[in-house]
Amino acid sequence: MIRAAVVGATGYTGAELGRLLAAHPEAELVALVGHSTAGEPVAEVLPSLRGLVEGEVRAYDAATIAEEADAVFCALPHGASAPKVAELRGAGLRVFDLSADFRLSDLDVYRRWYGEHGAPDLFGRAAYGLPELHREAIRGADLVAVPGCFPTASVLPVAPLLREGLVEVEGPIVVDAKTGASGAGRAAKPRTHLPETAEGIRAYAIAGRHRHTPEIEQELSRLADAEVRVIFSPHLVPMTRGILATVYLRPKAGADAARCVEAARAFYEGSPSVHVLDADGNPDTLWVRGSNRAHLSYTADERSGWIVAQGAIDNLVKGAAGQAVQCLNLRFGLDEGTGLRQPATWP
Numbered sequence: 001m002i003r004a005a006v007v008g009a010t011g012y013t014g015a016e017l018g019r020l021l022a023a024h025p026e027a028e029l030v031a032l033v034g035h036s037t038a039g040e041p042v043a044e045v046l047p048s049l050r051g052l053v054e055g056e057v058r059a060y061d062a063a064t065i066a067e068e069a070d071a072v073f074c075a076l077p078h079g080a081s082a083p084k085v086a087e088l089r090g091a092g093l094r095v096f097d098l099s100a101d102f103r104l105s106d107l108d109v110y111r112r113w114y115g116e117h118g119a120p121d122l123f124g125r126a127a128y129g130l131p132e133l134h135r136e137a138i139r140g141a142d143l144v145a146v147p148g149c150f151p152t153a154s155v156l157p158v159a160p161l162l163r164e165g166l167v168e169v170e171g172p173i174v175v176d177a178k179t180g181a182s183g184a185g186r187a188a189k190p191r192t193h194l195p196e197t198a199e200g201i202r203a204y205a206i207a208g209r210h211r212h213t214p215e216i217e218q219e220l221s222r223l224a225d226a227e228v229r230v231i232f233s234p235h236l237v238p239m240t241r242g243i244l245a246t247v248y249l250r251p252k253a254g255a256d257a258a259r260c261v262e263a264a265r266a267f268y269e270g271s272p273s274v275h276v277l278d279a280d281g282n283p284d285t286l287w288v289r290g291s292n293r294a295h296l297s298y299t300a301d302e303r304s305g306w307i308v309a310q311g312a313i314d315n316l317v318k319g320a321a322g323q324a325v326q327c328l329n330l331r332f333g334l335d336e337g338t339g340l341r342q343p344a345t346w347p
């Protein structure tokens with residue numbers, strides 16, 4: 001059994017890690033570590049784990065975690081995560097960090113978007129935890145930077161097209177994405193509470209202002225082996241979970257929807273979390289809600305000549321906790337789908 005602890009366990013992604021690890025056949029959940037609620041019963045702070053996880057939310061202590069665990073998930077806000085990740089790595093743990101602190105490969109880019117880094121010596125040493133693209137690196141990594149939710153939903157549909165050279169990379173790629181409110185975390189904020197989200201939709205941090213922009217560009221540029229620019233427009237929509245990314249691309253000659261589907265199916269062969277719909281399919285976040293699955297689709301717009309690619313995921317599962325567990329599985333030599341085969345909770 002892999003002994004696993006979660007730091008930041010009382011937030012939304014931490015709770016999701018608790019849910020997945022409590023049912024994982026090869027992992028034992030040894031500690032749920034919190035912050036402001038340390039010492040309170042797990043059942044009170046995370047009622048969904050009532051009867052499944054006993055005891056109290058623990059206070060953070062790297063030495064104790066290292067005595068009890070082989071691996072630790074860090075589900076902390078960016079900035080708060082880096083120093084703790086450094087400490088936990090120093091204590092010999094394998095660390096799966098869900099924050100943005102180790103996802104970027106260029107420290108100057110990190111500083112521009114997030115400010116000073118809390119553990120610059122460790123920066124650039126993590127594997128980027130998108131298993132479908134970096135499986136081998138994750139297998140050998142002691143620090144995995146689990147991708148952001150928007151980058152996961154956006155990069156997965158585009159990756160096969162760039163790898164196969166089916167689309168142009170000169171000029172920007174347009175990513176229009178919708179997210180549910182759990183993407184903003186558990187802490188109450190006026191902009192995400194029910195009366196201000198339930199019946200409206202709005203974009204935020206558009207026009208190159210969202211912090212996931214450099215992460216998406218980093219991964220797409222790696223795939224294209226050329227600098228890729230994106231116009232990224234995230235929207236908050238009235239739902240709790242889910243991301244739908246709709247990506248507009250200019251195809252090269254012969255790259256119709258059927259060719260894109262064929263390329264994506266070949267690219268994701270052997271990837272249990274990714275399902276490619278038939279051409280012209282429209283994925284729905286409801287079809288993946290609660291699961292570690294991504295649904296992808298490709299449609300040709302014959303009037304403009306463009307390709308519209310889509311990716312739907314659950315932001316808390318394939319966009320965070322499930323993907324982190326997928327990385328744990330790879331790192332510890334398990335089948336990557338272990339403990340992650342739950343279908344969506346549809347409807």
Ligand SMILES: NC(=O)c1ccc[n+]([C@@H]2O[C@H](COP(=O)([O-])OP(=O)(O)OC[C@H]3O[C@@H](n4cnc5c(N)ncnc54)[C@H](OP(=O)(O)O)[C@@H]3O)[C@@H](O)[C@H]2O)c1
Pocket residue numbers: 007008009010011012013014034035036037075076077078080098099100147148149182183184185186187315316319320
């Ligand atoms: N939500 C998503 O869909 C999603 C998807 C992908 C990645 N992520 C990333 O995953 C991380 C966690 O996100 P989340 O949505 O789970 O956030 P969240 O719901 O706000 O939870 C944050 C957790 O970190 C703890 N915490 C906050 N400040 C802390 C500090 N200074 N020191 C120690 N612990 C602290 C919180 O404890 P208290 O409540 O007691 O403060 C809570 O347990 C973030 O970096 C986020 O960007 C989130």
